[in-house]
Amino acid sequence: MSDQAQLKAAETVMPERAIIEAPSFQDQLIKLTPWLLVPIIAFVGFLAISSGPTWATLTIAGLAMGLMIFIMASGLTLVFGLMDVINFGHGAFVSLGAFIGVTILLMLAGWTSSPSFFINMLALFLAISVAMGGTAIFGWAFERYIVMPVYGAHLKQILVTMGGLIIVQQLIHVFWGPDEIFIARPESLKGSIELFGASIERYRLVAVGIGVALFALMRWVLNGTKIGLLVRAGVENGEMVEALGYNIRRLFVLVFMAGSALAGLGGVMWGLYQEVITAHMGNEIMILVFIVVIIGGLGSIEGCFIGALLVGLLANYGAYLAPKFALVSNIGLMVAILMWRPQGLFPVVKAK
Numbered sequence: 001m002s003d004q005a006q007l008k009a010a011e012t013v014m015p016e017r018a019i020i021e022a023p024s025f026q027d028q029l030i031k032l033t034p035w036l037l038v039p040i041i042a043f044v045g046f047l048a049i050s051s052g053p054t055w056a057t058l059t060i061a062g063l064a065m066g067l068m069i070f071i072m073a074s075g076l077t078l079v080f081g082l083m084d085v086i087n088f089g090h091g092a093f094v095s096l097g098a099f100i101g102v103t104i105l106l107m108l109a110g111w112t113s114s115p116s117f118f119i120n121m122l123a124l125f126l127a128i129s130v131a132m133g134g135t136a137i138f139g140w141a142f143e144r145y146i147v148m149p150v151y152g153a154h155l156k157q158i159l160v161t162m163g164g165l166i167i168v169q170q171l172i173h174v175f176w177g178p179d180e181i182f183i184a185r186p187e188s189l190k191g192s193i194e195l196f197g198a199s200i201e202r203y204r205l206v207a208v209g210i211g212v213a214l215f216a217l218m219r220w221v222l223n224g225t226k227i228g229l230l231v232r233a234g235v236e237n238g239e240m241v242e243a244l245g246y247n248i249r250r251l252f253v254l255v256f257m258a259g260s261a262l263a264g265l266g267g268v269m270w271g272l273y274q275e276v277i278t279a280h281m282g283n284e285i286m287i288l289v290f291i292v293v294i295i296g297g298l299g300s301i302e303g304c305f306i307g308a309l310l311v312g313l314l315a316n317y318g319a320y321l322a323p324k325f326a327l328v329s330n331i332g333l334m335v336a337i338l339m340w341r342p343q344g345l346f347p348v349v350k351a352k
Helices: 003-013 025-049 052-083 090-105 117-150 153-174 201-224 226-243 248-274 282-294 301-321 329-339
Strands: 192-195 198-200
Touching: 003 301, 025 052, 052 090, 052 198, 052 201, 052 248, 052 301, 090 117, 090 153, 090 248, 090 282, 090 329, 117 153, 117 248, 153 282, 192 201, 192 226, 198 201, 201 226, 201 248, 201 301, 226 248, 248 282, 282 301, 282 329, 301 329
Parallel strands: none
Antiparallel strands: 192 198
């Protein structure tokens, strides 16, 4: 049979293929727009501030603040996206992590006061590790005994998780006392460095590095590993994941523990940022955390990352340019984003 005859026979047997059109430039631009918001805000801030060194100082401060909020908010958005749990007690893990981490740092006072950068970082690493481990274990107990009985009932979730938050705050008072605890950063993280005329705090540079590294790690886990595939599939269609034979309940517990550990990490970072910790610090920061989660889109790590950077930059630029505006800048940002994209910057589409 000739080549032409074979092709003609194949055309009669094979079904007509659907024509897949490449996305237009306009569609690609709409998809990339959320990623452009951070450089746009930074550029507008540069024009408004007009001083390069001042702008650089405020930008690094805004990025550091935003990335610390991202660390705390990322766990919450994953928990809501996968488990459909509104955890108003998430701030409890922030406070608990801060107190555990600071306790370890105080025990390692000789290390934190050393002029060696390596020893300082080792002390910080140990404090963060213990804080994340402690909050992960506490998260397991919190999910098992407080959250699990109210799956699917959002109003009850709000009530019991708020109750859990109050209980944890009182337990902190019992073990650490009701007073504020002032802390000093490790010796090599004190002070600032001069970079092209801008004064940048060392600790903020470390916070930026940790935040960016964590975002890259989370992206890799969610997009490049089997557990990440299961988490993303569970966010979109948990029933299908369970029908395929995977233990969605175990996945719930692991994600909740991971979210709690991230909150503990964020608590340590935020406590060192403020240089003071209180039992109510988690409750206070939760306003910004919820704003970031809503702006980014419930269940979206990328949206949480962009939203946190926007909140951090706008708060720092606003505090410098118009201090009164800074008080409402985050609410105004959330309203503007939701009017543009009612489901957030990167909405996660769930199966009906």
